[in-house]
Amino acid sequence: MAEVLIYETPGHAGRTVADHIAHSVDAKPQLVLGVATGSTPLPVYGALRDHVAVGIDFSQASAFALDEYVGLSPDDPRSSRAAVHREVTVPLGLSPERVHVPDGDPQHLETAGQRFEALIEAAHGVDIQLLGIGGTGHIAFNEPGSSFGSLTRVKTLTDRTRHDNARFFDALDEVPHQCITQGLGTILRARHLILMAFGPAKAQAVKAAVEGPVTSSVPASAIQLHPHVTVVLDEQAASALAYTDYYREAQSLKPVWQGL
Ligand code: PGA
Numbered sequence: 230m231a232e233v234l235i236y237e238t239p240g241h242a243g244r245t246v247a248d249h250i251a252h253s254v255d256a257k258p259q260l261v262l263g264v265a266t267g268s269t270p271l272p273v274y275g276a277l278r279d280h281v282a283v284g285i286d287f288s289q290a291s292a293f294a295l296d297e298y299v300g301l302s303p304d305d306p307r308s309s310r311a312a313v314h315r316e317v318t319v320p321l322g323l324s325p326e327r328v329h330v331p332d333g334d335p336q337h338l339e340t341a342g343q344r345f346e347a348l349i350e351a352a353h354g355v356d357i358q359l360l361g362i363g364g365t366g367h368i369a370f371n372e373p374g375s376s377f378g379s380l381t382r383v384k385t386l387t388d389r390t391r392h393d394n395a396r397f398f399d400a401l402d403e404v405p406h407q408c409i410t411q412g413l414g415t416i417l418r419a420r421h422l423i424l425m426a427f428g429p430a431k432a433q434a435v436k437a438a439v440e441g442p443v444t445s446s447v448p449a450s451a452i453q454l455h456p457h458v459t460v461v462l463d464e465q466a467a468s469a470l471a472y473t474d475y476y477r478e479a480q481s482l483k484p485v486w487q488g489l
Pocket of ligand 1: 361
């Protein structure tokens with residue numbers, strides 16, 4: 230069973246995850262961080278700025294993004310490339326040449342997946358992978374039906390995901406239909422997965438991912454196959470779980486030195 234940590238607010242949760250990342254980069258300056266986009270990881274990135282302000286140094290660290298829309302220009306503010314630059318690379322002081330985002334240029338798609346996998350391999354894999362979860366149960370843009378062995382490749386977004394993400398665009402028909410995303414197999418190779426979810430809209434997807442059967446119908450349930458997973462929730466995202474008493478007891482007994 231994955232470890233589940235429940236915090237009162239996304240702010241508390243974000244600070245805990247940020248503390249862990251700051252400790253990790255302090256111990257290993259060349260940390261390879263897997264970064265998610267969307268709203269969920271923003272409290273983590275916000276709290277990491279406080280660590281940077283007191284001297285935690287990310288200049289030797291690398292970052293790999295989970296996914297990118299197909300067909301947005303790289304400097305489009307709605308692209309993953311722009312979001313990672315804005316939320317991670319600049320405020321945390323990473324070297325831009327060590328920050329990698331799948332290439333969503335329609336001209337390059339045939340080789341984009343392989344090229345991205347080769348970059349992860351050259352960096353000796355991802356140490357800590359941050360993950361959000363979609364209403365469909367997706368992680369990265371692995372929609373229901375994604376193979377657990379899949380690697381970075383082009384996928385079609387579901388209508389639900391396009392609707393969910395329309396808030397980042399002026400209109401629904403501006404949301405791309407395709408993306409390039411790390412596969413579930415890619416994600417499962419990272420050494421530590423931290424799946425975060427906040428708010429009531431995520432409660433059912435979290436329940437299915439953490440306590441439901443392992444099934445490609447709920448891509449996030451793939452985390453149950455990984456040896457080191459931490460699920461970090463606020464009260465609302467945890468509200469549909471069956472075993473919250475057990476998770477809370479384990480959380481209260483967790484030794485401080487253990488980190489995440
Ligand atoms: P969100 O998206 O963090 O913006 O809620 C998560 C996801 O779709 O994976």
